[in-house]
Amino acid sequence: MKARALLSRVGSPETLRGILIQLIAILMAFAVGAVVLLVTGYNPIDAYAAMLRGAFGDVFRVGQTLTQATPIIFTALAFLFSFKSGLFNIGAEGQFLAGAFASALVGISFQNLPAPLHVLLALVAGAVAGGLWGLIPAVLKTRFGAHEVITTMMLSYVALYLTSYMVNYPFKAPGWVSQTVMIAESARLPRLLQGAQLSASIFIALALVALTRFILNRTILGYEIRATGLNPSAAENAGIDVKRGMILALVVSGAIAGLGGSGEIMGVHRRFIDGFSPGYGWDGLAVALVGGLSPVGALLAAILFGALRSGGMIMTRATGVPLDIVFLLQALVILFVAAPALIRAILKKGGLRW
């Protein structure tokens, strides 16, 4: 009884059941992964132990995990924010790149600015560029009814090739590599650990987790966005400006993804390198789903994915297990997490009770 009262303060029964489902799915993924390890002749316990050490073994390893997690916290937040308004922004990759490039541009364009101002300027540029990349599909949607899944995806490719062109021609640094010159010292986000890449970008990510949670669950704007996403006709009937909500949600979503790009440039790479993103935008979608489409869930899921990657490298080195097992685990987690939602959606469509 007491435990239940305590639990009910954490969340409604629906949320708690959701969390339980996600956890079971993750455990199942690791169980299947263990079976695969076994049949391919590896000791799953050794492998997982190595992975755990690799992900959280010491401060440096934790730092590596968080470094991997940081960009996908942004893109996951971006996906879920627009999703709450009923829009599938699958173009976080493009918004991320747009933000990254804008920050790089500001970073290389000024040399004598005071550091705080320069950092702020570069971040704002990233957010604005990402937001703009979200505004275009929002306008296409509300004005002309173009589906955002198509337009956001198309714009991702536009961003990809446009930035690639920029760093291959107008802004290419001397040398063989397709990249810009280094951004000014004053535009760099501080690194947090000796010899590691973890930067202050993680603090921006954490602040955004708290902020999106606050906006969605506490503010009038969040209430209207959620109402719009869950039942636009009812929202409209209640005097909510549905189009405005959708535009706003996509712009904010793009700005969040854009800031993620800024963080990578200003904290990790310190220049825009062609192809520096291995697909953080796309990962964000999966991470948001695994996190149950809540900001805190997204944070935890991003850390899980980060841990798989940083731990995976150590596991490979220590036990010889191929790195592919990490991608298998990632895929399994997504599959098991997405599957129950999928099954429930199908049952609901079929008019069956569950």
Added chain:
Amino acid sequence: MAPAVEMRGITKTFPGVTANDDIDFTVEKGEIHGLLGENGAGKTVLMSVLYGLYRPDAGETYIDGERAEIESPAAAMSLGIGMVHQHFMLVPSLTVAENVVLGREPAKNGLIDEGEMLERVRASCTKYRLDVDVEAPIHTLSVGVQQKVEILKALHRGADILILDEPTAVLTPQEAEDLFRAVRSLRDQGKTVIFISHKLREVLSICDRITVLKRGKVVGTVAASETDMGELAEMMVGRRVVYSFEKAEVAPGEAVLSVEGLEALDDRGVPTLRGVDLEVRGSEILGLAGVEGNGQTELVEALMGLREAKAGRVSLCSTDITRASSYERIRAGVSHIPEDRHKRGFIPDFTVTENLILGSHREARFTRRGFVIDYEAAASHSQALVEDYSIATPGVGTHAGNLSGGNQQKVIVAREFDRDPRLVIAAQPTRGLDVGATEYVRKKLLEMRDGGSAVLLVSADLDEIWALSDRIAVIYEGRIVAVREPAETDETELGLLMTGGRRG
């Protein structure tokens, strides 16, 4: 002769609910048997047991006197049992004929034999006197015709016992009449029909015998010829139900809503409101009668600012609101009970609290510092409303989608009436509600009127219009063709006006 269906001692429980409690249920061959009960009484569950969708915890079923273990719908079909669900299960993109034969298509050389298929389905149409265009794709058909297709599908597969689950819930009065004719003709051909409903009038008019369920138990079985609405209502609800309301004499006040020459298009761009003139005064219920599809939906949407007015003028207490947004209209004191509560009325995945502030969520009493919602204030407000309006819910934090239909409607009514509106637009406010909830909503509408609000009541249910209205307006093809005092008209005249028969 053995009965067509005999169910003995059927019990079926779900976690926390006994949906069927030791039910005995007998249906004779060749009768239309009504299964009557409020929402949640257990009608659908009992029939799902008969149709093999659920296994009962206890009890036996006999078909034509023989013990039957019905483990699946396929088994039920092979015993000659067919069921038409509340929600249709047709494939929208396929044609009528394709849906009817789905799963058992006549084949030739591994391909569907189109000619054979059409011929067989047409033969069934003729045989059962169900008149449908077998080559039309389902999505082009009205709900009424789709339902006929469902019935045709069941019969085509050899059903002798046909279960219809709340078939009229989705139909207009005209379509319902059509359905009744078809059902009677099936009975005359020797089919057995089980007709589920919670509407007394239609059960009385179409059924031979009626079994009443209440909270999972059988209250009794009566012959339709030996009972009346009063008795059935009492069996169903367990107490006497008021059918006519004592209306207080209240003098109507000033005009609250004035509509002049209002024109608007429907979703396809067809002019549907073609110059509506209307006035609703304070302390008055104006009933808007009409056959559905004559512009009622568009009128309500135009009044709420959800549909653009192409011409004309709408004013509220002499202020022009023709161009006002929905938000401004709500602020100005317009409340709306939408005709489709699932579409426009509430948000199933929102909590009861979140639903109860929908539309008022920007008001100072629910906000802090102008941009944060005060969820504590909202929760205590909704706690009070839940008590005032006796909304049955485990708590204000429950998702509203988990509530029964009647309680969902109460949530909407509570929210809209609590705003102290100057104008209430109530569209089909009791559609799909059981007797108890219907009575409740009607009483509340009268309370609003007595309190000085103007009420525009749009209803396809003439009984409802009669029971509540101070004046009755008739809408036909997008115009108001007559306004009458209830005392100076009758059903015949209204019927004529509604079908364009005569212009007042």
